[in-house]
Amino acid sequence: xxxxxxxxxxxxxxxxxxxxLGSFLVLFIITGLLWLTYxxxxxxxxxxxxxxxxxxxxxxxxxxxxxxxxxxxxxxxxDLAVEMQAGFIFQKRVAIPIARVQNVTLxxxxxxxxxxxxxxxxxxxxxxxxxxxxxLPEAEQFREQIMRLAREARHDNA
Numbered sequence: 001x002x003x004x005x006x007x008x009x010x011x012x013x014x015x016x017x018x019x020x021l022g023s024f025l026v027l028f029i030i031t032g033l034l035w036l037t038y039x040x041x042x043x044x045x046x047x048x049x050x051x052x053x054x055x056x057x058x059x060x061x062x063x064x065x066x067x068x069x070x071x072x073x074x075x076x077x078x079d080l081a082v083e084m085q086a087g088f089i090f091q092k093r094v095a096i097p098i099a100r101v102q103n104v105t106l107x108x109x110x111x112x113x114x115x116x117x118x119x120x121x122x123x124x125x126x127x128x129x130x131x132x133x134x135x136l137p138e139a140e141q142f143r144e145q146i147m148r149l150a151r152e153a154r155h156d157n158a
Contacts, residue, residue, distance in 0.1 A: 003078035011115045012133030013066050018111055020062040027055040075131050077145055082122055084129055099153035100124040104143040106136075122146065 031051035037043045065088075072088040081095040103123040112118055112132070118139045121130045134142065 003076045003083075005074050005076045006138075007074050008070065008131075008133045009117065009135055010070075011117060013070055015111050015115055015117065015133060016066045016069065017063060020059045020066075023062060024055065024059040027051070027058060031055045077142070077149070079149060082129075082146055084131060094129050096122055096124060096129060098146070098149045101146055101150040104146050106139050106143060 031048060031054075034043075034048040034051040038045055038048045068088045069086075072091070073086045075082070075084045077083075079098065081097050082101070083096075084092075084094045086092050101122055102125060103121075105121040105123065106118045107121070108118040116136055117133045118136050119130055119132045120134055120139050120142055121128050131142075
């Protein structure tokens with residue numbers, strides 16, 4: 001089988017954007033609480049200011065990196081391994097031997113379900129690795145292909 005490198009669907013960028021918005025809202029609430037501690041408990045003024053700076057900078061950075069995150073996230077399946085790559089500054093490349101795969105799980109939170117996407121988790125005895133944002137039919141095919149290859153690899157080794 002000739003391995004083909006796959007990219008995530010473009011809709012995952014929208015999910016990552018909403019994730020950045022969620023980060024902003026949580027940080028905004030925390031900054032408001034820090035301001036209240038400054039106002040009513042005489043905490044140092046730099047604490048809510050630092051919270052405000054973080055509230056503004058973190059979501060902007062997260063949004064700015066979405067195109068790079070998308071460009072450098074990919075995966076492929078061969079007869080011997082499931083390979084995943086992510087990251088552009090700190091690159092992470094993982095090769096999971098097919099014979100070591102024990103379970104492949106599909107799950108999706110509300111945002112992924114809304115976009116009809118799912119997260120695939122490939123588990124071995126020692127660890128698990130995930131690919132977030134696959135189309136549901138593609139994810140089901142991915143799961144079936146990995147499990148079929150894993151069964152074949154175990155029968156070959158027996």
